[in-house]
Amino acid sequence: MSAVNESTTLDNQGTQGPFRQTLGRRTLGRVGPVLVVLAILCLGYGLRVYRLGQQNIWWDEGHAVWAARQSLTEVTRITAYDVHPPLYLWLLHAWMRVAGESEFAVRYLSLIGGMLTVALCYVVARRLVGRRTALLAMMLLATARFHIWWSQEARMYVWATFFVLLSIYCLIRLHHRGYSAWMLYLLSSAAALYTLYLAVLGLLLENVFVACVWWRKPRRKRFLFNWILAQMGILALYTPWLYVALSRTRTDVAKTSFPAHLVWQLYATVLSTGISTDLDRWLWVVVPIMLLALAGIALLMLDRRQPQRYGFASWEVGLLLLLPLLLPPLVVFGLSIPRGVFYSPKPEARYLLTFAPMFYILLAGTLAIFWQKGRRGRMVTIVGAALVLTTFVSVLPGHYAGRYMRDEYQTAMATLAAYAEPGDAVLLVSGDRYPVFYYYYHQRFPGGAALPGAAWEGKGPPVYLLPRHGPSLSAESVESELAPLAAKHPRLWLASVERGLQDPDDVARAWLDAHRTVVLNVDQGHNSLRLYAADGDAGGAETPLVSAEYRPQQSVAVERGRGVLVGYDLPTLEHRPGDRVQLGLYVWPGTAGMTLGVDWLDPEGHVVETSEIDAPPVAESQAVVRVIAPFDVYRYTAPGRYEAEVWARSPEGAVMEGFRVRLPVGRVTQSRRLPRKAVSQAREAELGEGRIRFLGYGLEPAEAVQAGEALAVDLHWQALARLETDYTVFVHLVGGYNPETGGPVWAQDDSWPLAGGHPTRRWLPGQVVVDRHVLDIPENTPPGRYQIEVGFYNALNGERLSVSDTEHGRIVIGEIELIDQG
Numbered sequence: 001m002s003a004v005n006e007s008t009t010l011d012n013q014g015t016q017g018p019f020r021q022t023l024g025r026r027t028l029g030r031v032g033p034v035l036v037v038l039a040i041l042c043l044g045y046g047l048r049v050y051r052l053g054q055q056n057i058w059w060d061e062g063h064a065v066w067a068a069r070q071s072l073t074e075v076t077r078i079t080a081y082d083v084h085p086p087l088y089l090w091l092l093h094a095w096m097r098v099a100g101e102s103e104f105a106v107r108y109l110s111l112i113g114g115m116l117t118v119a120l121c122y123v124v125a126r127r128l129v130g131r132r133t134a135l136l137a138m139m140l141l142a143t144a145r146f147h148i149w150w151s152q153e154a155r156m157y158v159w160a161t162f163f164v165l166l167s168i169y170c171l172i173r174l175h176h177r178g179y180s181a182w183m184l185y186l187l188s189s190a191a192a193l194y195t196l197y198l199a200v201l202g203l204l205l206e207n208v209f210v211a212c213v214w215w216r217k218p219r220r221k222r223f224l225f226n227w228i229l230a231q232m233g234i235l236a237l238y239t240p241w242l243y244v245a246l247s248r249t250r251t252d253v254a255k256t257s258f259p260a261h262l263v264w265q266l267y268a269t270v271l272s273t274g275i276s277t278d279l280d281r282w283l284w285v286v287v288p289i290m291l292l293a294l295a296g297i298a299l300l301m302l303d304r305r306q307p308q309r310y311g312f313a314s315w316e317v318g319l320l321l322l323l324p325l326l327l328p329p330l331v332v333f334g335l336s337i338p339r340g341v342f343y344s345p346k347p348e349a350r351y352l353l354t355f356a357p358m359f360y361i362l363l364a365g366t367l368a369i370f371w372q373k374g375r376r377g378r379m380v381t382i383v384g385a386a387l388v389l390t391t392f393v394s395v396l397p398g399h400y401a402g403r404y405m406r407d408e409y410q411t412a413m414a415t416l417a418a419y420a421e422p423g424d425a426v427l428l429v430s431g432d433r434y435p436v437f438y439y440y441y442h443q444r445f446p447g448g449a450a451l452p453g454a455a456w457e458g459k460g461p462p463v464y465l466l467p468r469h470g471p472s473l474s475a476e477s478v479e480s481e482l483a484p485l486a487a488k489h490p491r492l493w494l495a496s497v498e499r500g501l502q503d504p505d506d507v508a509r510a511w512l513d514a515h516r517t518v519v520l521n522v523d524q525g526h527n528s529l530r531l532y533a534a535d536g537d538a539g540g541a542e543t544p545l546v547s548a549e550y551r552p553q554q555s556v557a558v559e560r561g562r563g564v565l566v567g568y569d570l571p572t573l574e575h576r577p578g579d580r581v582q583l584g585l586y587v588w589p590g591t592a593g594m595t596l597g598v599d600w601l602d603p604e605g606h607v608v609e610t611s612e613i614d615a616p617p618v619a620e621s622q623a624v625v626r627v628i629a630p631f632d633v634y635r636y637t638a639p640g641r642y643e644a645e646v647w648a649r650s651p652e653g654a655v656m657e658g659f660r661v662r663l664p665v666g667r668v669t670q671s672r673r674l675p676r677k678a679v680s681q682a683r684e685a686e687l688g689e690g691r692i693r694f695l696g697y698g699l700e701p702a703e704a705v706q707a708g709e710a711l712a713v714d715l716h717w718q719a720l721a722r723l724e725t726d727y728t729v730f731v732h733l734v735g736g737y738n739p740e741t742g743g744p745v746w747a748q749d750d751s752w753p754l755a756g757g758h759p760t761r762r763w764l765p766g767q768v769v770v771d772r773h774v775l776d777i778p779e780n781t782p783p784g785r786y787q788i789e790v791g792f793y794n795a796l797n798g799e800r801l802s803v804s805d806t807e808h809g810r811i812v813i814g815e816i817e818l819i820d821q822g
C-alpha cells in the first residue's frame with residue numbers, strides 16, 4: 001500500500017495524502033475537511049430519514065417492538081429463547097419510552113446507529129488510508145444502499161456493525177492510547193456480542209489479524225499478554241449471558257444446504273448494490289467492483305515498506321481489509337450447513353452487514369492507490385470511481401420505491417375501534433404473526449403488553465391468541481377452544497391473520513358461523529376481521545352501532561337535519577397498483593333505505609368510478625354506522641391526487657339536495673399513463689349498442705408467423721359512454737377444426753384490457769385505449785391462412801357485446817399466414 005502509506009506518512013508532514021492533486025491543500029485548508037465531513041453526514045442522514053416511517057412494520061420489527069414493550073426482565077427472558085442477544089432490545093425498550101412507538105420512532109434508533117457508523121467509518125479510514133481517502137470511504141458508506149436499508153429497519157444489525165467497527169478502531173489504537181483504548185476495546189467488543197451473536201466474527205477477525213502481526217510489534221510480549229487478558233475480559237463480561245441463553249436458545253436446523261458459491265455471490269452483490277435478489281442480473285457490475293477491490297488488496301500486500309504511523313505496514317493494512325472479505329461468508333456458509341443441533345439459518349444479506357464499512361474503506365483505498373500509479377492508474381481510478389458511484393446512485397431509487405404505507409391492518413383496526421363494546425373479545429388466529437397484529441392493535445388500544453397464552457391487558461377488548469391448547473386448530477379441538485370464550489363474551493371478533501399457519505381448514509370461522517351471527521366483515525387480502533353476535537343479546541345480531549365515544553380520523557361539519565356524513569377515516573395517503581383504497585365513512589342514516597354514493601375523481605376532475613352503498617337500517621334515531629367505500633388501483637389508473645365526492649340518495653331515488661362533500665383521498669403513484677400508438681390498420685365498428693367504438697388494429701409480425709412463435713395484436717378502442725361492467729376482451733386465432741379445443745380456435749388470449757391494468761368500468765367517454773394481446777401459437781398448428789377475431793364478453797354470464805355490422809358478437813379484423821417451421 002505504497003500510496004496509502006504515503007498518505008499516512010505525509011499526514012505527519014502536513015500534507016494531505018494521495019488526493020492532494022485533486023482536492024488540494026489550498027482548496028480545503030483546515031476548514032475544508034470539516035465542511036466536507038459535515039456535508040457527507042447531512043447527505044447520509046437525509047438518505048436514511050427519507051421515507052423512514054412510510055412502510056408497514058414487518059414481522060421481525062413487530063416482534064422487536066412487542067418484546068421491547070415488556071419489562072426489562074421479560075425482555076431478557078424472551079431474548080434468551082430467541083436467536084439474538086438482548087442489548088438492542090434493551091436499547092429499544094428505553095427508546096420507545098422516550099420517542100414513542102410509531103413506525104418512524106421505532107426505526108429512528110437504527111438511523112442513529114447508522115449515522116454513528118458513517119461517522120466512525122471516517123475515523124477508521126483516516127487511520128488506515130489517510131484523510132482524503134477517508135472522505136471517499138465515508139461517502140461510499142453514506143450512500144450505500146445496503147447500509148441505508150438496515151439503517152431504516154427496527155433491527156439490531158446496524159448497531160452490531162457500529163460496535164464491531166468501534167472494536168476494530170480500538171484495535172488500531174491499542175498501541176497509542178494505553179489503558180483507555182484497552183477499556184474501550186473491551187466494552188465495544190462485549191457490546192457487539194450482546195447485540196448480535198454473529199458479531200463473534202469481529203473477534204475472530206481481530207484474533208486472526210493479531211496472530212499474524214503481533215510478532216513484529218514493539219513490546220510484543222506485553223502486547224500479547226494484554227491481548228489475552230482483554231479476550232478473557234470479554235469472555236467474563238459475556239459469560240452471564242451465555243449462562244442464561246445456552247440452556248434456552250431454540251434449535252432450528254436448516255432443511256437443505258445452501259451452495260457455497262451463492263453465499264459469496266450474495267455477499268459480493270449486497271456489498272456492491274445493496275440488492276439481495278436476482279443475483280445473476282448484477283454480475284456485470286459486481287464482478288468488476290470485486291476485481292477492483294481484490295486488485296487493491298494485492299497492491300497493499302506486495303508493498304513491503306517500513307511500518308508507518310500507528311504501527312501498521314501496508315501489508316498489514318491489506319490483511320486487515322482482506323479478512324472481512326474472506327471470513328464472514330465462510331462462517332455464514334458453515335453455520336447454514338444442516339448439523340442436527342442448534343440453529344442453522346439460511347444465509348441472509350443482513351448477516352453480512354457487519355463488515356460492510358471495511359469493504360467501502362477498501363474500495364476507497366484501492367482507488368487512491370491506483371491514482372498514484374501513473375496515467376494508466378489514474379484512468380483505472382476514474383473508471384472505477386465512475387462505476388462504483390454510478391452503481392450506488394442508480395440502485396437507490398429501487399430501495400425507496402418499495403417504501404410506502406399499505407393498508408394491511410389499518411382498516412380492520414379502525415373498524416374494531418369504532419364498534420368495540422365492553423364485554424367484547426378478540427380471537428386471534430395468526431401463528432407467529434401475532435406481534436404485528438399487536439403492534440397495530442396497540443396503536444388503537446394503548447397499554448397492552450400481552451404474552452403468548454395471556455389475554456391482552458390494554459384498554460381494548462382482550463385478545464386471546466388461538467389455539468391455547470395445542471399447535472393448531474382442528475375440528476376435534478375447536479369446541480374446547482371456542483365454547484368457553486363464547487360463554488364468557490356476548491360478542492366475539494375473529495381476527496384471521498395468515499390463518500393457514502394454524503387454521504388451514506378455517507374451523508374457527510365454521511364453528512362461529514354455526515353458533516353465532518356475523519354482523520360485520522372486513523377482508524384485507526389474506527387477513528380478515530369478523531364480528532359475531534348472539535341473536536337476542538345486547539347489541540345482538542342487529543346492525544352494530546359506532547361507539548358514542550369513538551371519533552373518526554376526520555370530522556365533517558354536516559348538520560344531521562340536512563345530511564348524513566359525520567366523519568371519515570383514510571387508512572393511507574399513497575396508493576399504488578394492486579392496492580384497494582378503503583374509505584371509511586361515518587354515516588347517520590336518518591331515513592331507512594337511504595343510499596350513499598361516492599364519485600371517485602381523478603387528478604383532472606373526471607369521475608372514474610362511482611360506488612353506491614346501501615346504508616344499513618338502524619333502530620336508534622341518533623345512531624352512527626361505518627361503511628367502507630372501496631376503490632381499486634390498477635396499473636393504468638392515472639397517477640396524481642384523487643378526491644372522493646360523497647352524496648346521498650333518498651329511498652325514493654332522488655338525490656338529496658344540499659349534500660355533496662368532497663374529501664381528499666391521497667395520491668396514486670407508480671402507475672402508468674395509457675400507451676399511445678398510431679393505428680396500423682383502420683377498421684371501424686361499434687359494440688354494445690354504441691358504447692364502444694373499434695378504431696383498428698396492428699399485428700406484429702404483420703403478414704406471416706411461424707408455429708411456436710408469438711403474435712402480438714394491438715387493438716384500438718374508444719369509449720363512447722360510461723360502462724357499468726368490467727368486460728373481458730377475447731382475441732382468437734381461428735381456422736380449421738382443432739381437436740384439442742373442439743372447435744376452430746387454435747390460439748387465444750382472454751383478459752381484461754391491458755392485461756387487467758385498465759378495466760372497462762374505468763374507461764372515460766372519448767378515451768382511446770391501445771390494448772395489446774399476445775397469442776402463443778402452439779407448435780403443432782398446421783400452416784395456412786388463419787383469421788383473427790376479437791370482441792368483448794361478460795365473464796359472469798358469458799354474454800358477448802353486440803357488434804354493429806356483424807353477428808355473433810365478434811369482429812374479424814384480418815388474416816395472417818402461418819408458415820411451416822421448416
